[in-house]
Amino acid sequence: MRELLSTVLDDPAAWRGDRMAARGDWVVELEPAMVEELEAAVATAAERGVEIFDLGRDDFPLAHTGRRLEAMLGELEGGRGFVLLKGLPVSRWSEAQTRIALWGLGAHLGRPVGQDLAGSLLHDVRDIGRAFGSDRSIRYFQTSHAIRLHTDGGDVFVLGCLRQGARGGRTLVVSAVEVFNEIVRRRPDLAVVLQQDFWMDARGQRADGARCQVLPVYTWHEGRLSVLLKAEYIYSAQRFDDVPRLTAEQVEALELFHRITEEPGMALGLELRPGDVLLASNHTIVHGRTEFEDPPDPADRRHLLRLWLTIPNGRPLPPHYADTREHAETYRQRMPA
Numbered sequence: 111m112r113e114l115l116s117t118v119l120d121d122p123a124a125w126r127g128d129r130m131a132a133r134g135d136w137v138v139e140l141e142p143a144m145v146e147e148l149e150a151a152v153a154t155a156a157e158r159g160v161e162i163f164d165l166g167r168d169d170f171p172l173a174h175t176g177r178r179l180e181a182m183l184g185e186l187e188g189g190r191g192f193v194l195l196k197g198l199p200v201s202r203w204s205e206a207q208t209r210i211a212l213w214g215l216g217a218h219l220g221r222p223v224g225q226d227l228a229g230s231l232l233h234d235v236r237d238i239g240r241a242f243g244s245d246r247s248i249r250y251f252q253t254s255h256a257i258r259l260h261t262d263g264g265d266v267f268v269l270g271c272l273r274q275g276a277r278g279g280r281t282l283v284v285s286a287v288e289v290f291n292e293i294v295r296r297r298p299d300l301a302v303v304l305q306q307d308f309w310m311d312a313r314g315q316r317a318d319g320a321r322c323q324v325l326p327v328y329t330w331h332e333g334r335l336s337v338l339l340k341a342e343y344i345y346s347a348q349r350f351d352d353v354p355r356l357t358a359e360q361v362e363a364l365e366l367f368h369r370i371t372e373e374p375g376m377a378l379g380l381e382l383r384p385g386d387v388l389l390a391s392n393h394t395i396v397h398g399r400t401e402f403e404d405p406p407d408p409a410d411r412r413h414l415l416r417l418w419l420t421i422p423n424g425r426p427l428p429p430h431y432a433d434t435r436e437h438a439e440t441y442r443q444r445m446p447a
């Protein structure tokens with residue numbers, strides 16, 4: 111029997127975007143000494159000529175910056191749930207150097223986990239020129255569409271911006287804990303519904319071939335509230351005849367969730383610029399983006415790199431996360447050896 115949370119949660123991860131925007135403590139500017147250290151580490155790693163995925167933390171020495179990164183872990187788990195790192199000198203780096211840098215930063219923060227069935231550890235977030243509906247395995251990050259607020263996989267996602275694109279593509283982050291609190295205040299009955307099972311389309315990404323996974327949107331486990339939500343995939347699971355039809359309450363609960371996120375002041379909007387790296391919790395934050403337009407020259411098109419990480423101070427995960435493509439690997443990594 112799962113525990114249910116039916117009260118408002120007093121937690122640093124519960125915040126409103128307008129109040130957050132008025133503060134600046136979530137922005138970390140890389141100091142020149144940190145950039146220097148990072149460049150030296152990239153050069154050392156590049157010289158070794160080994161496959162990027164074989165580079166570990168020790169191959170990427172960051173004596174000073176490493177301590178700053180560790181301090182960020184306390185914000186990602188147990189704090190507000192996100193950090194915006196600014197000042198990666200991507201304009202003077204080759205794409206290969208930026209990849210190594212991002213990978214190295216990730217190695218200091220945690221352990222990268224696979225983001226798809228093929229186990230890809232470093233994803234390119236850009237429009238690959240195919241419509242979402244053209245293929246059932248196309249995922250939103252491979253398009254230029256607006257992406258509704260959702261969670262990724264692993265404890266934390268890292269999104270590094272190489273190029274911004276021509277127009278749009280504003281990143282939105284919202285505290286899912288604050289949304290939960292609002293739902294409890296307005297419709298406690300729907301807060302319960304969101305802690306019950308939903309069927310979610312796996313989009314061909316499950317190793318066991320399962321077409322869907324079944325789990326709640328919110329889980330209250332060992333004193334922490336976690337969210338796992340991809341509303342589009344909950345709706346697209348309805349294409350399968352053997353999936354139970356969504357109830358009116360479930361639809362109402364999902365729509366209330368999204369309506370609250372769209373209310374003035376709830377979301378924090380971020381213009382990710384080249385050299386920015388957004389790090390955010392996949393347990394307390396939902397993120398999305400507005401639609402974007404690419405410039406005609408392919409070399410200028412919007413391009414971000416993404417990592418999913420298991421972090422060393424990660425929260426205890428509920429048992430049903432062991433059977434999700436988003437968190438199975440993190441769940442396994444966290445089990446005692």
Ligand SMILES: [Fe+2]
Nearest residue numbers: 260261262397
């Ligand atoms: Fe995402």
